[in-house]
Amino acid sequence: MSQQLIFTNSPGEAIDRLVDDIKPNAIFVIVDTNTGNVVLPLLSSMSSAVSSAKIITCSAGDVNKGLEALSAIWHQLNTSGATRSSMVINVGGGMITDMGGFAAATFKRGVHFINVPTTLLAAVDASAGGKTGINFNGCKNEIGAFAEADAVVISTIFFNTLPVQELLSGYAEMIKHSLIEGRKEFDALLDFDIMDGLQDHDRLLSLIRTSVGVKERIVTEDPHEHGIRRALNLGHTVGHAFESFAMNCRHSPVPHGYAVAWGIVVELVMSTMLQGFPSDVLHRYASYVRSVYGAFDITCDDYPLLLALMAHDKKNSSPEHINFTLLANVGEVRIDCEVDTDNIKAALDIYRDLMGI
């Protein structure tokens, strides 16, 4: 079964057409308390399938993406008479597409499901690639499955009510995809004004289509992350370290996408130092990030802790050399690059220069 990607700003029609094709005997819409209030009434007015579906509501927030909520979804499917011919429609951000996708993939060993991402981040990242799951015992995505939806319906109309921070968080992942893909895609994103992006839904939808296409291609080549899928880790080794540091040491969390945007700066510095990545592109990207995302403020006193956090990232194996995904140029990925601690510190120095801190 291969996942159908539908880019449309008439999502209700797309959903009703999918339901006509699949002919489920019952439909269950999974939302969280946010999307239940804001998106569901809109989508119900557009889709007869959604308006007549049974609604399953989860508490919003990644902290609720756990076994208790999953078990409650299973329980509602079970007691509402869902069968193997039923369909689940996940309407929400990554938390809902992850958990609802896992619930659908495992109820009676798998029922039909559709994802309708309602955040930019979920649209470009979480809804494609087949990763589903929940957090468990304090570990993120510890339990899950690789399971593709029957279809992902991607629309920018849901983004009208998104906070700017959420929008920018998703845009950082899009820029990451463009760096993996090529110069044309990268320039297109840096030339587009995402802060004003909802004035031009068609253009934004087209940029998202290109971005999701990059992820689709990589994931198809390496569905279970044995090799090239690690390209998608670009910016994430440093980004995760910044994210952890902000959350656990500064007690002042930063959005995931912001951490990735900053992490990419550091990893492009390493790419310039070690892989010949063009310095002018690094400078263009760094000044874009500085103007749009601001800077993540660190001093050299923070380096030991940041290095320890990078080494702890699950994609690493040895503590002295840390593994990174780097670029030889825009569109030229080098996975499994070992970088020693001196070079990482030098890259952090240059990052601080570039960010003006």
Place this chain on the structure above:
Amino acid sequence: MSQQLIFTNSPGEAIDRLVDDIKPNAIFVIVDTNTGNVVLPLLSSMSSAVSSAKIITCSAGDVNKGLEALSAIWHQLNTSGATRSSMVINVGGGMITDMGGFAAATFKRGVHFINVPTTLLAAVDASAGGKTGINFNGCKNEIGAFAEADAVVISTIFFNTLPVQELLSGYAEMIKHSLIEGRKEFDALLDFDIMDGLQDHDRLLSLIRTSVGVKERIVTEDPHEHGIRRALNLGHTVGHAFESFAMNCRHSPVPHGYAVAWGIVVELVMSTMLQGFPSDVLHRYASYVRSVYGAFDITCDDYPLLLALMAHDKKNSSPEHINFTLLANVGEVRIDCEVDTDNIKAALDIYRDLMGI
């Protein structure tokens, strides 16, 4: 990933070889309280991988194949530092291969796992085909996934300590496979003395290999049970009704395999009535079942309830006509045969005649 099937009466060597190939960074053996006592010491003495593994023990019995036990397995994997490069070895009957397989398939979205079935039923049925899962809210296998093991290591040496009832239960599924496959396979099983089968491990292992081959072939053709995999339901629509009836109405449960053996008699009667199945084969099979499994005693007063139970079976869609998998001959499967209630009652009458009740 395709599942490797290994038939051997040196299971320890086979396991150690698999571990050498896969090179997991840690090994977890899942057993239940029965196999932990009886089989694990034997297997530990044969395999250095098993003897040095971390042991996870579940309470025996299908009633313990639920979310609580699954969560306990996940928890032990999580707190013992299992990673995506770790391996789970499931040592037990279908309950352990189902639940341990599901735990392994979902921990970090899937770690390596090997099944070592310790009952004949698990060897011929539960260990191949990729069905994993747990019971939920009183429903059997309500939650699960299709996930194939890296390998299934099948040995008859574990069957020495099995009760005769367990052995016969598994043998009924083997006979079912032979009826799906062909006359040669069917005759071979009816000519073999399973009651005395553990005198000839090599011959039994060879019969199991043939039987598992039938299931493998069907499952490969139709992994998600959209069509021909329903061949494997032969005997099960009536068998499940007998099983439920015995458990819930008579409060005197019968082993699953026995119910299937009797269910096949009824469904072969229907096959003779409606599909031209040869009457001499029906008679040979019925007298074999009567002598080895005895008879499941029913009267015509039980028919309405039995019909209701058959209609309730999840493979059925309409209440007036019930769906059966029938045979036009040994080896000639007809799926989705609708049989009306008059014909079902007539078949039950003939079953009672054949069983001498």
